[in-house]
Amino acid sequence: GAGVSQSPSNKVTEKGKDVELRCDPISGHTALYWYRQSLGQGLEFLIYFQGNSAPDKSGLPSDRFSAERTGGSVSTLTIQRTQQEDSAVYLCASTGDGANYGYTFGSGTRLTVV
Amino acid sequence: AQSVAQPEDQVNVAEGNPLTVKCTYSVSGNPYLFWYVQYPNRGLQFLLKYITGDNLVKGSYGFEAEFNKSQTSFHLKKPSALVSDSALYFCAVRPGSARQLTFGSGTQLTVLP
Numbered sequence: 001g002a003g004v005s006q007s008p009s010n011k012v013t014e015k016g017k018d019v020e021l022r023c024d025p026i027s028g029h030t031a032l033y034w035y036r037q038s039l040g041q042g043l044e045f046l047i048y049f050q051g052n053s054a055p056d057k058s059g060l061p062s063d064r065f066s067a068e069r070t071g072g073s074v075s076t077l078t079i080q081r082t083q084q085e086d087s088a089v090y091l092c093a094s095t096g097d098g099a100n101y102g103y104t105f106g107s108g109t110r111l112t113v114v
Numbered sequence: 115a116q117s118v119a120q121p122e123d124q125v126n127v128a129e130g131n132p133l134t135v136k137c138t139y140s141v142s143g144n145p146y147l148f149w150y151v152q153y154p155n156r157g158l159q160f161l162l163k164y165i166t167g168d169n170l171v172k173g174s175y176g177f178e179a180e181f182n183k184s185q186t187s188f189h190l191k192k193p194s195a196l197v198s199d200s201a202l203y204f205c206a207v208r209p210g211s212a213r214q215l216t217f218g219s220g221t222q223l224t225v226l227p
Contacts, residue, residue, distance in 0.1 A: 004157070031213060042120075042204065042219035043158075056214065091157060095213070102148060103215065105157035 002026075004106035006092050012112045013082055021077040021109045025094030032075050033095075033103065034067060038088040046090075049075060082113045116141040118207050120218035127195050128226050135190040135221045137205030147188040148206040148215065149179055158204060164188060175199070195225045 005024040013019050025032050034046040045059035049069040060066070064082075069075040079086055089110050093103035117140045127133045139145055146165055150158040162173025169181045179190045188205060202222050206215040 006157075033214070035217075043217040045214055045216070048214050050213065093158075102160045102163055103150075103158070104160070105150075107155075107157040 004092055004094050004104050006090075006106035006109050008109060009107065010110045010112075012114060015084060015113055016081055018078065018080045019082055019111065021079075021090050021111070023075045023077070023092030023094075023106060025073065025075070025092070026096075026104055027073075029094035029096050029104075030072070031095045032069055033093045034075070034077050035091045035093065036088045037091055037108070043091065046077070079111075082111075084113045087111055087113045116145075116207050116209060116212075116216045118205050118216055118218035120203075120205055120221045122221050123219070124222045124224070126224045126226060129197055130194050133192050133195040133199070133223065133225070135203050135205075135223060137188045137190065137218060138186050139188060139205070139207040140186065141207050141209045143209045143211060145188075146208050146210060147179075147181060149173065149177070149188075149190050150204045150206065150217075152202040152204065152220075154201075161190070161203075197225045197227050199223060200225045 007022045030051045032049045035043040037043050047067045048056040064080045067077045089108040091108045093105045119138045148163045149161040151161050152158045161177050162171050164171045164181045172178045177192050179188050181188050202220050204220050205218040208215045
């Protein structure tokens with residue numbers, strides 16, 4: 001597609017429920033990133049996929065968080081047993097190859113845990 | 115590990131005046147530096163980047179930034195601010211050897227009419 005698409009744009013869930021957030025990157029982009037943006041804070045790196053390599057999961061805050069990327073394209077971020085502190089905007093970005101790339105971000109999913 | 119500091123949470127400037135949004139960084143090796151802007155309820159949009167070459171980088175919407183290696187800074191500037199420039203601005207850095215960006219905490223720019 002022309003841009004990075006994220007769905008849903010808004011999600012309200014009850015504490016303890018599982019949620020899945022979807023990211024559809026720009027066609028042909030080999031790298032995909034998930035970040036979390038909490039109110040009044042910067043962007044916190046979560047996970048990074050590069051081609052067929054094993055993902056860099058070093059930013060995932062707990063084992064309740066997981067992500068996968070199928071067929072080198074669409075990615076799903078799953079949060080199990082959601083907690084109120086998980087409330088944030090989850091941003092996805094993708095990039096192409098090359099040393100001079102910059103990220104293209106989606107509009108994000110605003111997750112509210114009540 | 116790399117880090118980015120944006121020392122000002124909020125910057126206010128009158129329309130037509132020059133604006134500066136400050137950013138300092140810490141990274142091993144040569145830095146790749148970026149500025150992004152975020153409008154309300156939107157994702158981040160790329161403004162400009164420094165990879166190598168001329169220390170003064172020009173980007174979108176009349177913005178520019180100057181890479182200063184000795185001061186490890188990459189301040190964002192614009193000669194004449196517009197009300198429409200009001201937004202949240204993020205500085206980001208990565209070492210040349212990595213692909214993951216580290217972002218600052220953001221600076222809310224408000225341009226007053």
